[in-house]
Amino acid sequence: MRTLKILLLTLFAVSLSLSQDYDLLPPSFFKANREELMKQIGNEAIAIFYSNSLKTRSNDVEYRFKQDNNFFYLTGLEEPDAVLVLVPVGFAPSVLKLATRATGKYYDVTLDTIKSDFKIRELLFLKERDSLREVWTGRTLGTKGAMEKLGIQLALPIEEFKNVIRSIIFSSRAKTIYFPYPVGCFEGTLKDIIEVLESIVSSQRGRLQFADPSFILAKMRMVKKPEEIKLIQKAVDITVKAHRQVMMSCEPGMYEYEIQAIAEYVFTKLGAEYPAFPSIIASGENSVILHYSSNRKKISDGDLIVVDIGAEYHNYCADVTRTIPASGRFTPEQREVYEIVLKAQEETIKLVRPGVSFIDLQLKATEIIAEGLLKLGIIKDKNEARKYFMHGVTHHLGLDVHDVGVPGNLEPGMVITIEPGIYIPAGADCDPKYWNIGVRIEDDILVTKDGYAVLSSGAPKTIDEIERLMKRRGIGNEPID
Numbered sequence: 001m002r003t004l005k006i007l008l009l010t011l012f013a014v015s016l017s018l019s020q021d022y023d024l025l026p027p028s029f030f031k032a033n034r035e036e037l038m039k040q041i042g043n044e045a046i047a048i049f050y051s052n053s054l055k056t057r058s059n060d061v062e063y064r065f066k067q068d069n070n071f072f073y074l075t076g077l078e079e080p081d082a083v084l085v086l087v088p089v090g091f092a093p094s095v096l097k098l099a100t101r102a103t104g105k106y107y108d109v110t111l112d113t114i115k116s117d118f119k120i121r122e123l124l125f126l127k128e129r130d131s132l133r134e135v136w137t138g139r140t141l142g143t144k145g146a147m148e149k150l151g152i153q154l155a156l157p158i159e160e161f162k163n164v165i166r167s168i169i170f171s172s173r174a175k176t177i178y179f180p181y182p183v184g185c186f187e188g189t190l191k192d193i194i195e196v197l198e199s200i201v202s203s204q205r206g207r208l209q210f211a212d213p214s215f216i217l218a219k220m221r222m223v224k225k226p227e228e229i230k231l232i233q234k235a236v237d238i239t240v241k242a243h244r245q246v247m248m249s250c251e252p253g254m255y256e257y258e259i260q261a262i263a264e265y266v267f268t269k270l271g272a273e274y275p276a277f278p279s280i281i282a283s284g285e286n287s288v289i290l291h292y293s294s295n296r297k298k299i300s301d302g303d304l305i306v307v308d309i310g311a312e313y314h315n316y317c318a319d320v321t322r323t324i325p326a327s328g329r330f331t332p333e334q335r336e337v338y339e340i341v342l343k344a345q346e347e348t349i350k351l352v353r354p355g356v357s358f359i360d361l362q363l364k365a366t367e368i369i370a371e372g373l374l375k376l377g378i379i380k381d382k383n384e385a386r387k388y389f390m391h392g393v394t395h396h397l398g399l400d401v402h403d404v405g406v407p408g409n410l411e412p413g414m415v416i417t418i419e420p421g422i423y424i425p426a427g428a429d430c431d432p433k434y435w436n437i438g439v440r441i442e443d444d445i446l447v448t449k450d451g452y453a454v455l456s457s458g459a460p461k462t463i464d465e466i467e468r469l470m471k472r473r474g475i476g477n478e479p480i481d
Helices: 002-017 027-041 069-075 093-099 108-112 131-137 142-150 158-172 188-203 214-222 226-249 256-269 284-288 332-351 358-376 382-387 463-469
Strands: 045-050 056-058 083-091 120-126 154-157 176-178 209-211 280-283 304-309 311-313 320-325 415-418 421-424 437-440 443-447 452-454
Touching: 027 045, 027 069, 027 083, 027 142, 027 214, 045 069, 045 158, 045 188, 069 083, 069 214, 083 158, 093 120, 093 158, 120 142, 120 158, 142 154, 154 158, 158 188, 188 209, 226 256, 226 304, 226 311, 226 320, 226 443, 226 463, 256 280, 256 304, 280 284, 284 304, 284 421, 284 437, 304 437, 320 332, 320 437, 320 463, 332 358, 332 415, 332 421, 332 437, 332 443, 332 463, 358 382
Parallel strands: 045 176, 120 154, 176 209
Antiparallel strands: 045 083, 083 120, 280 304, 304 320, 415 443, 421 437, 443 452
């Protein structure tokens, strides 16, 4: 009995070794995405997708691995050097048996268990488990694990791709290969894949052609499923808590990187795997730089600080911006500019509902900012507003912080940002009292059936709310011995 208990505990530990999270997307989510993609491309095509590879940072140190988002959306796999092949019409297992006969040390056992009338429609190639490698880099799924844990129909070692892909393409009688052809140089596993596919297409010139699946996937990904919205909300909730700690901790004399450290500590403490993008902590003259990210300046009394941050939780991103006064109180000039941006944001959010165009949102935000700047005398004509508000007011949010989408109007299930801003650099053609005032306010918005829901409403954004919270002490005020 004691031996049985030890065995069960060991198996339980192994099952948790790849991930100890209990809110991951289920295999059925990725299966549904694969089925939808095959429906979109039709029976006269196949689709081939490749994962990201590990990238070298320096010498023998690699960057932390981040999966290609389309590949993740279709598989759920978080490992490098893998290939997914989707064949809507399916092919018989005998195709693989014939193709692997020359090397056939691999899958005779697996294939012999498959019924002869069974059609293989999805095939994942990935690295097989290697006990020596796993000592250094951790446990991987391998082919058996991919089928069991990811619900993939059939998985083979990556080395078999070049041996079987030609037979799969010909047996399916495909006329089109959907393949996200990479731009620029490529090496390693991806280089081998490209060479094989180019050889096949070249030998079948006139019968086979490449097509890009990006548009199809962008259309699928831009409308989020309920389980995706749940993960985005989690990422947003973590980001909101980070903003609150930043507001409570901020004080003159700190460095921008200290504010970054507070935010990213909260991300990690609350379970986010990454920042969704390089954190922007832009104080004083840096507040007018849209994507400033060096975060090395010492924060001065009187500075405004644009804090544009977002957690990434289980691959899904948040993107929330607040602008706060280093001293805890806005100056009169800062207050004037801030109130214009806040009004622009609130009025633009009110427009969000199904059927509204992205252009409508942009025009509303620009109109209100132009009116406000004109009233303050910062511009003399409404057309000059673009000098100080030069970016889009919205973008999709999801697996990417600037997520994919296709032209059109808002639909239920979309998650977007609303983020107007005003940026007045030193030397601008206006009263110098407004110089080096940069303000951006950004929230994450779910488009609902009847309108919208602000996912990031927990982050204070009115002047009174911000100033009140900044009177409290935060985790960043504690000394480090």
